[in-house]
Amino acid sequence: MSGHREVSAVPPVDSTPRSPAPPHVRASAIAAVALGGLIGAPARYGLGVVFPHNPTGHWPVTTFAINIVGAFVLGGLLEALARLGPDSGWRQRARLCVGTGIIGSFTTYSTLAVDTDLLLRGHHPWSAVTYALGTVIVGMVATAAGIGTGAWMTTWREEERR
Amino acid sequence: MMVLWVALAGSAGAVARFVLDGVIRSRCSSEFPWATVVINATGSLLLGVLAGLVLFRGSPGSVQAIVGIGFCGGYTTFSTASFEAVRLIQRQRYRAAAANAFGTLALTVLAGAAGLAVAGW
Numbered sequence: 001m002s003g004h005r006e007v008s009a010v011p012p013v014d015s016t017p018r019s020p021a022p023p024h025v026r027a028s029a030i031a032a033v034a035l036g037g038l039i040g041a042p043a044r045y046g047l048g049v050v051f052p053h054n055p056t057g058h059w060p061v062t063t064f065a066i067n068i069v070g071a072f073v074l075g076g077l078l079e080a081l082a083r084l085g086p087d088s089g090w091r092q093r094a095r096l097c098v099g100t101g102i103i104g105s106f107t108t109y110s111t112l113a114v115d116t117d118l119l120l121r122g123h124h125p126w127s128a129v130t131y132a133l134g135t136v137i138v139g140m141v142a143t144a145a146g147i148g149t150g151a152w153m154t155t156w157r158e159e160e161r162r
Numbered sequence: 163m164m165v166l167w168v169a170l171a172g173s174a175g176a177v178a179r180f181v182l183d184g185v186i187r188s189r190c191s192s193e194f195p196w197a198t199v200v201i202n203a204t205g206s207l208l209l210g211v212l213a214g215l216v217l218f219r220g221s222p223g224s225v226q227a228i229v230g231i232g233f234c235g236g237y238t239t240f241s242t243a244s245f246e247a248v249r250l251i252q253r254q255r256y257r258a259a260a261a262n263a264f265g266t267l268a269l270t271v272l273a274g275a276a277g278l279a280v281a282g283w
Contacts, residue, residue, distance in 0.1 A: 041172020
C-alpha cells in the first residue's frame with residue numbers, strides 16, 4: 001500500500017472504506033497488546049510461585065497446565081470472534097488485548113523448550129520426551145476443544161436470540 | 163515489586179512478538195506460520211542463554227525472573243503456535259501441520275540447548 005492517499009476527481013466505485021494500516025504499526029493496536037501483556041506474564045509468574053517446579057527430573061506440571069489452558073482459551077476466543085463478525089472494531093481490540101496480549105504472554109514456548117533441555121541435560125530423557133511431546137499433542141487437542149466450544153457458544157447464542 | 167517488573171517485561175515481550183509477527187507476515191505471504199516459528203525459536207535461544215548464565219555463571223535469579231519469565235515468556239507463545247497448527251489441520255494440510263507442530267518443538271529445543279551451551283562456555 002502506498003504511503004499517501006491519492007486525490008482523485010472521480011469517486012471510488014467501491015464505497016467500502018479503505019483498509020486502515022495493518023495493526024502492527026497502529027499505536028492503538030500496540031497499546032491493546034501491551035495492556036494484555038501486563039496481565040498474562042505476571043499471572044504465569046504468580047502461578048509458578050504458588051506451584052513451584054521441582055527441577056530434579058520432575059515434569060514441569062505448572063507450565064504444562066498453563067500452556068494447555070491457554071491453548072483451549074485462545075482456540076475458543078478466536079473461533080468465537082471470527083463467528084461474531086469481521087476482524088475490526090471491538091472484535092479486533094478483544095483479539096489483540098485478550099488473545100495476543102493476555103493469552104499470548106500467559107502461555108510460553110521458551111520455558112517449554114528450555115525445561116525440556118534441562119530434563120535432557122539432567123539425564124531424564126523419558127520425562128523430557130513425554131513432557132515436550134505431551135504438551136504439543138495435548139495442546140492441539142485443547143485448541144481443537146476450544147475451537148469447538150467457541151463455535152458451540154456462538155451458535156447457542158444465536159439460537160437464544162431467535 | 164518483582165511481579166511489577168515481570169509485568170512490564172512481559173508487556174514488552176508481547177509487543178515485540180506482535181510487531182515482529184506483523185513485519186514477517188507483511189514480507190512472507192506463505193500460509194505456513196513462519197513468524198511464530200521464528201519468534202519461538204529466537205525466544206528459546208535467549209532463554210537458554212539466560213538460564214545458562216544463572217545455572218553455570220551464578221547470575222542473579224532476579225534477571226532470570228524479569229528477562230526470562232517476563233520478556234521471553236511474553237515474547238514466545240505456545241497458544242498461538244498450537245492454534246496455527248490446528249488451523250492447518252482444519253484446512254487438511256496435515257503434513258504442514260505436523261511439520262509446524264513438531265518442527266517448532268524440535269527447533270526451539272535445539273535453540274534452547276544452543277543458548278545453554280553458549281552460556282556454559
